[in-house]
Amino acid sequence: MAALGFNAGVIPGGILAETHSWHGIFFTNVPLGAVATVGGFLLISRPARYQEEGALM
Numbered sequence: 442m443a444a445l446g447f448n449a450g451v452i453p454g455g456i457l458a459e460t461h462s463w464h465g466i467f468f469t470n471v472p473l474g475a476v477a478t479v480g481g482f483l484l485i486s487r488p489a490r491y492q493e494e495g496a497l498m
Contacts (some may be wrong), residue, residue, distance in 0.1 A: 448476050 454466055457469060
């Protein structure tokens with residue numbers, strides 16, 4: 442699975458760098474990174490800070 446993920450980034454990145462300039466990688470990765478960061482903050486649940494029921498036990 443790790444090899445699949447590695448190749449899923451390397452192969453399209455190589456094609457993009459060969460067909461366009463290396464600047465094209467930034468035009469692809471920066472928006473994807475921003476979307477992934479915002480999605481991570483929105484989708485990953487945060488743990489409860491303090492649980493009174495557990496503290497009383």
